[in-house]
Amino acid sequence: MEYQIGQRWVSHADAQLGLGVVVEIEPRRVTVNFPAVGEERTYAIDGAPLTRLRFQEGDHISTVNGVELVVGRVEEHQGLLLYTGLDHHDNELTVSELELDAYVQLTTPQQRLLNGHFDKNEDFALRVATFEHIDRQQRSPVAGLMGSRTSLLPHQVYIANEVGQRFAPRVLLADEVGLGKTIEAGMIMHQQLLSGRASRVLVLVPDTLLHQWLVEMLRRFNLHFALFDAERLAELPVDNPFEAEQLVLCSTSLFHAQPDFREQVLAAPWDLVVVDEAHHLAWSEDAPSDDYQLVEALAERSAGLLLLTATPEQVGQASHFARLRLLDPSRFHDLETFASEEQQYRRWSDMASQIEAGDIPDDLPAGLDRDAAPEQLIAQILDRHGTGRVLFRNTRAAVSGFPRRILHRHPLPFPEEYRYSSTDLESRLHPERPYHDDSWLGFDPRVNWLEQTLKQLRPAKVLVICASATTAVALEHHLHLRAGIRSAAFYEGLSIIERDRAAAYFADEVNGAQTLVCSEIGSEGRNFQFAHHLILFDLPLNPDLLEQRIGRLDRIGQQQDVEIHVPYLEGGAQQTLLDWYARGLDAFNESCSAGHMIYQRFRERLEQQLNAPDEHLEELLNDTAEFTLDTRRELREGRDRLLERNSCKPEQAEALIASIREHENTDVLQNYLEALCEAFGVDTEFHSEQALILRPSEHMLTGHFPYLREEGTTVTFDRDKGLAREDMAFLTWEHPMLVEAMDMVHSTELGNAAIGTIKLKGVAPGTMMLECLYTVNCVAPKELQVERFLPLSPTRLLVDARGKDLAHLVPHERLNSLVERVKKPVALAIIKQVQKEVDAKMLLATRQAEARLEEVLKEAEATMRTQLGAERERLAALKAVNPSIRQEELDHLDYRIEECAVHIRHASLQLQALRLILTT
Numbered sequence: 001m002e003y004q005i006g007q008r009w010v011s012h013a014d015a016q017l018g019l020g021v022v023v024e025i026e027p028r029r030v031t032v033n034f035p036a037v038g039e040e041r042t043y044a045i046d047g048a049p050l051t052r053l054r055f056q057e058g059d060h061i062s063t064v065n066g067v068e069l070v071v072g073r074v075e076e077h078q079g080l081l082l083y084t085g086l087d088h089h090d091n092e093l094t095v096s097e098l099e100l101d102a103y104v105q106l107t108t109p110q111q112r113l114l115n116g117h118f119d120k121n122e123d124f125a126l127r128v129a130t131f132e133h134i135d136r137q138q139r140s141p142v143a144g145l146m147g148s149r150t151s152l153l154p155h156q157v158y159i160a161n162e163v164g165q166r167f168a169p170r171v172l173l174a175d176e177v178g179l180g181k182t183i184e185a186g187m188i189m190h191q192q193l194l195s196g197r198a199s200r201v202l203v204l205v206p207d208t209l210l211h212q213w214l215v216e217m218l219r220r221f222n223l224h225f226a227l228f229d230a231e232r233l234a235e236l237p238v239d240n241p242f243e244a245e246q247l248v249l250c251s252t253s254l255f256h257a258q259p260d261f262r263e264q265v266l267a268a269p270w271d272l273v274v275v276d277e278a279h280h281l282a283w284s285e286d287a288p289s290d291d292y293q294l295v296e297a298l299a300e301r302s303a304g305l306l307l308l309t310a311t312p313e314q315v316g317q318a319s320h321f322a323r324l325r326l327l328d329p330s331r332f333h334d335l336e337t338f339a340s341e342e343q344q345y346r347r348w349s350d351m352a353s354q355i356e357a358g359d360i361p362d363d364l365p366a367g368l369d370r371d372a373a374p375e376q377l378i379a380q381i382l383d384r385h386g387t388g389r390v391l392f393r394n395t396r397a398a399v400s401g402f403p404r405r406i407l408h409r410h411p412l413p414f415p416e417e418y419r420y421s422s423t424d425l426e427s428r429l430h431p432e433r434p435y436h437d438d439s440w441l442g443f444d445p446r447v448n449w450l451e452q453t454l455k456q457l458r459p460a461k462v463l464v465i466c467a468s469a470t471t472a473v474a475l476e477h478h479l480h481l482r483a484g485i486r487s488a489a490f491y492e493g494l495s496i497i498e499r500d501r502a503a504a505y506f507a508d509e510v511n512g513a514q515t516l517v518c519s520e521i522g523s524e525g526r527n528f529q530f531a532h533h534l535i536l537f538d539l540p541l542n543p544d545l546l547e548q549r550i551g552r553l554d555r556i557g558q559q560q561d562v563e564i565h566v567p568y569l570e571g572g573a574q575q576t577l578l579d580w581y582a583r584g585l586d587a588f589n590e591s592c593s594a595g596h597m598i599y600q601r602f603r604e605r606l607e608q609q610l611n612a613p614d615e616h617l618e619e620l621l622n623d624t625a626e627f628t629l630d631t632r633r634e635l636r637e638g639r640d641r642l643l644e645r646n647s648c649k650p651e652q653a654e655a656l657i658a659s660i661r662e663h664e665n666t667d668v669l670q671n672y673l674e675a676l677c678e679a680f681g682v683d684t685e686f687h688s689e690q691a692l693i694l695r696p697s698e699h700m701l702t703g704h705f706p707y708l709r710e711e712g713t714t715v716t717f718d719r720d721k722g723l724a725r726e727d728m729a730f731l732t733w734e735h736p737m738l739v740e741a742m743d744m745v746h747s748t749e750l751g752n753a754a755i756g757t758i759k760l761k762g763v764a765p766g767t768m769m770l771e772c773l774y775t776v777n778c779v780a781p782k783e784l785q786v787e788r789f790l791p792l793s794p795t796r797l798l799v800d801a802r803g804k805d806l807a808h809l810v811p812h813e814r815l816n817s818l819v820e821r822v823k824k825p826v827a828l829a830i831i832k833q834v835q836k837e838v839d840a841k842m843l844l845a846t847r848q849a850e851a852r853l854e855e856v857l858k859e860a861e862a863t864m865r866t867q868l869g870a871e872r873e874r875l876a877a878l879k880a881v882n883p884s885i886r887q888e889e890l891d892h893l894d895y896r897i898e899e900c901a902v903h904i905r906h907a908s909l910q911l912q913a914l915r916l917i918l919t920t
């Protein structure tokens with residue numbers, strides 16, 4: 001190789017030196033100055049680790065004076081290269097290589113290959129695999145649904161898919177207690193965050209559930225929420241702490257006494273606001289609660305809103321309606337209309353059943369096509385006339401697989417002492433309340449019964465719930481100090497940490513408490529399904545509260561029948577209430593979504609009986625039972641049936657689950673992870689079937705590998721193992737470890753230039769081939785999700801001497817198995833000889849790839865228009881009959897279609913990897 005002063009060379013032994021300039025040539029030695037690092041090095045001319053830098057047409061170059069050019073032409077003049085091209089202002093300029101900036105980044109595959117920066121063939125294969133996997137993920141119909149550490153339950157997967165894919169979802173998740181609304185909300189958030197539809201999320205929950213939410217989001221979805229309380233907010237040295245984090249979890253009570261926090265949370269931008277136990281958002285025309293008003297203000301500002309409650313009507317139908325109005329004010333504008341629409345549900349439900357039975361009714365609603373397929377007709381009826389898009393409610397009857405509830409009644413003698421203290425309804429229901437000390441513990445027979453029952457049930461864990469904190473504390477003291485029963489109390493007077501400590505003590509299998517005594521606050525949201533004995537020390541007057549209490553144990557994960565023990569004082573108000581719940585409402589057998597409504601209807605008569613039972617009690621119980629039966633039937637056949645149809649379509653759910661399982665194909669994932677670890681210098685060790693231990697090694701490629709702990713991380717690829725073993729990370733294609741590591745391959749040059757030799761029968765030795773991998777590069781805002789229609793679409797070409805593509809004859813995997821490594825000096829010698837040929841072939845390859853790109857882009861735009869167009873058509877049709885479709889949604893779709901089209905058309909080709917293959 002001829003050197004000449006002023007030429008620019010790079011060291012392929014040390015890429016960090018930047019671009020060198022030849023400053024001195026002696027007979028056998030050449031001296032190169034590297035301005036970027038201020039060093040001069042002298043090399044023997046034979047074997048110098050240097051490669052001449054030649055930019056190509058289309059490359060971006062910059063000069064020491066800060067001029068940037070896109071190269072249009074390269075000429076040689078007296079041994080130096082002259083680059084001619086256009087600058088930012090489209091002025092044509094010519095610069096000599098002498099003027100080039102020394103801080104070059106040789107990152108494109110072609111530059112690296114031709115400058116002798118080769119990667120291992122394994123890294124090349126890893127790079128190709130990475131693009132294929134990313135592409136597959138982007139095309140996947142279950143993207144966003146795979147990464148959660150949860151059992152794949154059809155009703156949850158269905159809702160997560162249905163809601164998670166929406167732009168700015170606004171829904172009420174109202175599954176019956178314990179069916180997994182928190183999990184559904186987590187899945188929806190996971191999908192929205194992963195797809196870029198949302199990036200800032202605020203979750204509001206009662207104090208008692210803060211920690212549980214924090215933990216569930218982290219361990220099940222890898223979502224790291226920042227828990228905000230008054231202390232943390234005071235510590236954050238920023239104007240608005242709510243803007244300092246993307247995912248914020250806090251309690252609604254945080255805003256009660258602090259107008260500043262309220263202003264700050266409203267000033268911060270949110271994509272999605274989630275409110276758990278949303279029945280607390282009480283509303284009435286003249287006195288909406290503070291919490292309601294806060295959420296109302298947030299709902300106006302945030303595009304997405306998820307409200308969660310198992311008992312939507314717990315504080316009345318008006319409040320339920322007001323919450324629906326938060327979700328969609330144009331659809332739910334008038335309580336009366338809403339109530340009369342509810343009367344129609346039966347009609348639509350019957351019609352759906354009729355169609356299902358093969359009989360198309362004559363009075364189909366306007367706009368429906370009699371000749372459409374039955375399932376399509378049913379879907380349209382549900383979509384257009386139910387509350388389908390806004391409200392989701394799965395019932396345990398529909399989900400099935402729940403244990404039985406068994407009621408044990410324990411009558412106890414009514415103590416004389418209480419005869420005089422029970423003066424009003426409150427003290428009749430809770431006769432211990434009027435006592436200002438603990439003296440009632442001495443004569444109330446429920447106390448001794450409780451002590452004996454707990455001893456009999458030992459070692460089974462037992463949850464005890466009573467209405468008030470004072471009663472709970474007194475009982476717990478008694479059990480703990482006098483009866484020697486390991487117990488803890490859970491009530492509103494405790495700090496959040498103390499409450500969580502108490503719950504953790506109860507949950508501890510080995511050294512934990514046998515019993516947890518909760519006041520009513522413990523009856524909401526918490527997960528205590530590891531216990532199956534529930535003692536209701538008293539009964540609440542609101543049926544929804546009773547349902548919440550039973551729901552602590554009767555929830556997903558409960559393995560045994562739920563034993564409900566109710567001690568009561570004979571002849572007292574609690575006996576009447578127990579009869580009313582058991583015989584009237586049948587509340588201990590099955591949950592009843594109309595409990596509150598039924599209670600309202602019979603309230604007066606019930607209260608009379610609670611105050612002074614008489615011969616009309618039997619009549620009340622019978623009337624309630626009859627009314628409950630009718631209501632249940634009506635709901636089952638009307639509203640609940642409609643909601644059920646809409647809340648889970650079993651075939652679709654099963655198809656989604658099958659697809660998730662297919663994508664979880666664990667061997668592919670495991671092999672890929674092992675290749676990644678090999679490339680990044682992470683040690684892997686077999687742990688057990690489908691589980692590996694990953695450890696940082698001393699030869700890490702970069703200082704950091706995502707989600708790898710210093711002491712090592714154990715991972716499993718198997719969902720069941722992931723569920724059983726909390727200590728292992730459950731790895732899916734959506735786990736942040738994988739996502740970030742794939743991104744590290746994607747966004748760096750790792751594996752983008754390689755060289756190898758193969759023996760191929762029938763091909764003359766010395767024949768050169770280029771294996772090129774192109775992807776589509778589409779720069780677009782994440783929320784448009786252009787990759788759904790235009791994924792990376794990796795295109796592989798294997799061009800031979802004449803530019804012919806042999807990719808289909810020699811697939812990538814086969815080439816990998818045949819290719820042999822070339823020693824670096826030999827590789828450099830080869831490169832020096834084939835520079836021109838490589839350039840020429842690359843032109844041919846790029847031309848072919850560009851022709852394919854055109855096809856890909858056309859197809860992508862067509863797919864996008866078909867898919868989004870169909871969505872738009874459906875929404876427009878819905879809007880005509882169902883005002884629950886917001887105009888905003890339609891406008892957004894129109895905008896999205898046009899924006900996607902523009903970005904798709906501007907997509908370009910990107911060479912991602914290049915391998916030079918020589919036959920031997």
Ligand SMILES: Nc1ncnc2c1ncn2[C@@H]1O[C@H](COP(=O)(O)OP(=O)(O)OP(=O)(O)O)[C@@H](O)[C@H]1O
Nearest residue numbers: 150151177178179180181182183310525527555556
């Ligand atoms: N798919 C799942 N895989 C594993 N565990 C689950 C799944 N779904 C729910 N669970 C568990 O079941 C319990 C109930 O779930 P969750 O707390 O989400 O129910 P919920 O409907 O919000 O309950 P509530 O009505 O009491 O607020 C929790 O312990 C949760 O971790």
